[in-house]
Amino acid sequence: MLVSKATNRTVEIDASKVSLGSFYTTQSGWLTPEVIKFLEKALKESKGFLLDPFAGDGHLLDAVSKNKTLKNKVVKASGFDIQGTTWPINDSLLEIPNQEQAIIVTNPPYLANHSAKRKGVSSLVAKYFERSAQKNLYMIALENCLASADYVVAIIPETFLLSSFPKDRLELAVVIQAELFGDTDAPALVACFGNNERKAAHIFTGNQSIGQLNEILALRESTAPKQRIVFNDPLGRIGLRAVDGSDGKSPIEFLSAESFSYPANSVVVSSRLMTYLELPELSDSEITQVIKEANRTLNRIREASGDLVLAPFKGNDKAGRRRRRLDYALARRILNQAVKEIRK
Ligand SMILES: C[S@@+](CC[C@H](N)C(=O)[O-])C[C@H]1O[C@@H](n2cnc3c(N)ncnc32)[C@H](O)[C@@H]1O
Structure with a gap:
């Protein structure tokens, strides 16, 4: 892909890696005390089943199953992926079967529709964008997760907070400062969704409480008369x-x-x-x-x-x-x- 016209600089794109969003969560920095508290409550209120519909190497399921507060509450951890032999094959960008009503813990693929075009991988992901109004694969994934489970913990881009994606089930969101992925420094957010609508989500950066999402977004608003600018x-x-x-x-x-x-x-x-x-x-x-x-x-x-x-x-x-x-x-x-x- 050409990244600079002026210098004629190009970078090589791994089409499969880009279209499948195969960037693995190699650190467990996402499992902050607040996220652990959320998962503890969710595991208690459900049957203790965990599911990662984009499971890859299974890092997330491992991190939860080995955590000292959570491990006794996990009854079964399972996953799906579209490739490999570790998990049953399922296209989770189309549908996520979840008869056991497991809690979903996941890090879905991220890819904006316009980036897919720019990177020349559009044909690999067109079928997902054609059937959804969302503009990024992670939002399509999130829609499917929320349709399939009562509790969803998803590691997604931090820009989600400023997006128009409906946030009525969002209970907690933790911005992660540390690098989470082995091979990308995309700023990440752990978004925790509950089973019913709520007025406002609590936002943290790491362990620091920042406030309610609606208060934070209100800081962007102004009722001042509009000037010609x-x-x-x-x-x-x-x-x-x-x-x-x-x-x-x-x-x-x-x-x-x-x-x-x-x-x-x-x-x-x-x-x-x-x-x-x-x-x-x-x-x-x-x-x-x-x-x-x-x-x-x-x-x-x-x-x-x-x-x-x-x-x-x-x-x-x-x-x-x-x-x-x-x-x-x-x-x-x-x-x-x-x-x-x-x-x-
Ligand atoms: C961002 S990685 C996350 C892997 C793992 N959850 C982690 O954090 O280490 C995304 C995973 O989703 C898988 N994947 C991509 N598209 C998929 C699809 N349509 N259905 C199911 N899995 C998919 C990829 O193969 C990859 O393993």
């Missing part, structure tokens, strides 16, 4: 670094155009990471105040949400902190809010 304007008076730098010293920030070193002529309509923007109705002195206020709001909501209001971006920085990206919808709301504040 032109993004990707090379002549704009505000610079926006919309991603955390990899050096650990250049976080997401609104800056005055003069102090932003990014070349304005590199800005194009599709720019999403570094850009200039304009609020034509504001005076120069208001622009200066808005920049200050917008950074204050941004840092406040980053702090209050443990950074979960922002999508993860390409691994960790040099200081070991997960890099994040500010989407323009949220940038817009922050700027609207800033204008409201300075005009108070």
Whole structure:
């Protein structure tokens, strides 16, 4: 696959590995105290059966069956896979048989429909996307898991939290900071779903409680009047670094155009990471105040949400902190809010 047109750089794609999402969970860092508590309750309320419908080498079933708090409560652990000889063959992206009403513990394949096209593996997964409205294989897998079991513990991408996938059965979600997979550093989340609808899920990062999901998502909202904001304007008076730098010293920030070193002529309509923007109705002195206020709001909501209001971006920085990206919808709301504040 061509990854850089400018340098003609290519990387080799393992089509089978990509289409089957065969990235194994080699660490048990996902089994945090809160997840153990959830599984303990779920095992007690069910018959003690565990099922991984995307079982691979069986790492997840092993981790639960060997855990000192859980092992006595596991009566039987079984799995399915679409390949290999360890488990009965089942296409779990189509359906998951679960007559025993086992608790599902799984790490399904992740693959976005657009990535499948870009990586040239579309024909291998088209049949799943054709019969579902979901845009990623892990969401199709999750839909099937939730249809088949009362309790589901799934290791899925952290971006799930900001997605529109229904979260009414989500009880607990734990963001995992450590690397979980042997060969990919995709930021992961352990999502724990119960058997009935609930008002809000409790969110943790590792062992630290961050709050309720609805409170975290509310930090992204603003009722401030909408301003005219032109993004990707090379002549704009505000610079926006919309991603955390990899050096650990250049976080997401609104800056005055003069102090932003990014070349304005590199800005194009599709720019999403570094850009200039304009609020034509504001005076120069208001622009200066808005920049200050917008950074204050941004840092406040980053702090209050443990950074979960922002999508993860390409691994960790040099200081070991997960890099994040500010989407323009949220940038817009922050700027609207800033204008409201300075005009108070
Ligand atoms: C991400 S790996 C996870 C393996 C294991 N649960 C772990 O965490 O180590 C995904 C597994 O799902 C299997 N798989 C992919 N597509 C499948 C499908 N449609 N039905 C069943 N298994 C599938 C792959 O073969 C692979 O073993």
